[in-house]
Amino acid sequence: MSAPRVTINTEWLSGCGGCHVGIMDLHEKMLSVLGEVDIHRCPVLTDAKGYSEADIGIIEGAIRSEHDRLAALAMRKACKRIIAFGTCAVYGGLSGATLAHSREEILDSVFRHNPTTRVSEVPRAEVSVLEKSVIPLDEVIAVDLYLPGCPPHAAFIFDALISLARGRLPKAKDESVCGSCQRDMVKSEVVALKANHDGVKDEKQCLLSQGYLCLGSVTLDRCLAPCPQRGVPCTGCAGPTQQILTEPNRDLRTEIGERVGRLTKIAPEAVVKAMEASAKTHYAYSMATRMIGKKPTFLIKKWIADVEA
């Protein structure tokens, strides 16, 4: 008799749903996965509403409201293993950038002082109270496996699901986005940083060598480098590499600063200054996590407030 099939629940908290679409983007390979697992609860595909017991719980999205918190707890109770699936679940994700603002500020911009909204009350009946800020999943429940990415590339999703279905751990390689980028990292004579919209980028040379702030070298590769390969600097959407996370004194801006300093004639301090001045753009995806918050980035709210002043 063959072993019983692995059962899966999925849940979607505060996020965009893109990680669930990411599973659809396994395309033909989705059928191989479906052939080896049983999906119990999946809010976008089946009508099952409860949280029945399952071997694996895949959770997309961060904790933004009381509803999210309770749903996460229910998933933890029902599932043997929880995967924080996608950058929102792992680090808070893009909407973690609201860390810089209070709940009232957010409600103000959406309801009270919005250009096309007639001034009226802020919703308070029937709706869940918002948490103070966006909270990564593992600050609320214990997480067994982390798969960041916005969304993770199908290759990583496939490896994760098929490995778990067959009772082994996913490969989850620990390389930066540079590992998948074909651009040539060369020494250059560039003396000043460029804004993303400045000039036309060379097609072959490393973006850092050209003076553009690309986060590829400090970002975990869960994407296979679609951005730098197509002329767009990496914005760090899969979150930081292990090196950044585990070494207390290393941070995105100091690490990029050092690398740019070695590759070009630009001073590392100029990079640090530029990234602080645009902290909301460069730290957007991971600023809600304590792993970044505990670093010498504790002034992040001030940097953001300075820009907006």
Added chain:
Amino acid sequence: MRTITIDPVTRIEGHARVLLDVEDDGNVKSARLVVNELRGFERMLVGMEADRMPLVTARICGVCPVSHAIAAVKALEGLWGVEPPPAAILAREILAAGHLIHSHALHLFALAGPDLYFGLAGDTTKRNVLGLAEVEPELARKALRLRTLGQKLVEGLGGRGVHPVTIVAGGISFQPTTEELAAMEGAADEMVALARELAAWGRGLLLTLAEREPALLGAEVRSHDLCLVKDDKVSHYDGALRLCGPDGATVAEIPCGAYAEHMEERVFEWSYMKPVLFKQGGSEVSYRVGPLARLNVAKSMGTPHADAELAAFRQAFPRPCHLTVMHHWARIVELVWACETARANLAEPTLRGPMRVPVKVRAGHGVGCVEAPRGTLIHEYVVDGKGIVRLANLLIATQQNYAAINQSLEQAARSHVAGKGDQAVLNAVEFAIRCYDPCLSCATHAVGQMPIAVEIRRGGEVVRTIVRKR
């Protein structure tokens, strides 16, 4: 009075729920869809580098990231005075078409298809895409294949399917190779053929369902309709916003930049999603957007097979059609249109030209508008001289359908609450909502799923709660 609670609703039951208020005699007074998430993009975007907006706002919704990216980039190009090269516009139209194929195919076959196939009262454990794949494996395979082909266009030109990266101010960020374009073009005939085959299947199912559930042909919302049009045709990329009355006559036509003078958001105390009204000549009307609205507003689709599909639709249901269930037929027409549009654009020699022009940043104010799969989508930004966003405002399709969705819910509930079982109420209510394919993650710039609990209240007190049990 007997109070029936089918299953206590714990607060964890879903991001959206439905509240039905009933009179003492048991008749439904009103129905409300409560949307329960808020992410606060309007605040979050302020202070970010404006040129990242296409990449960042794609994250509003994982189902329609392409639409957000294009709306954002058009707003930026407007405020910086940049005209993207013709090849980039063709490429963006292909991205939008590929995206519509993925979204409509997913909805028609994976989300609504099970409703159409198994009927409203079908076994809920089977009434899903997996159940559909069991009974119609060949069809499910073709539907998934079509979705894959659409999404591969987005992967090819956008760099990836979810949250594409190449849509930048000034054009497209890379130059696709001749081989890459040839490969996409090679799949175009298959796409059109699949869409036509699936259209016939979907149409047939829809008519069978209407026979089985005649009440569906009585459920109409006589609403105004709005969409982008160009030369009287549906336009997903640019054009003017046209509003038609319930009789189909044009009431207003405005440039996208004037949206704020006409569109006004309101606040419901009981939902994070804001409804929208259109102000015109001293009066305010609620209106509908999306596939059915587009077919009501535009004269034609502009591609041969889609126009044939449209003619068949109008033969059966003359323009304007207000039947909620016909959103599905409208999606079928658009699916064929998107495949034909992608094929035509891929064959264009102009597509092989340069994809990008440089941009010069300056302070300004811009509005970008597109037709997303679910309807009209508007992004507005104020940017300072350093290229930093100072104000962001977003008007999303599902918000604009809020009034119509509540009205459809009310109709569905009215015909089922009195005298019918709980599952029948739940089925009818969910079916009505699914017709709109609401994307709640967009609409609240938060996330949502299908409503999971229906609460029936009398005088504010909960008398009955219905949830689906596994």
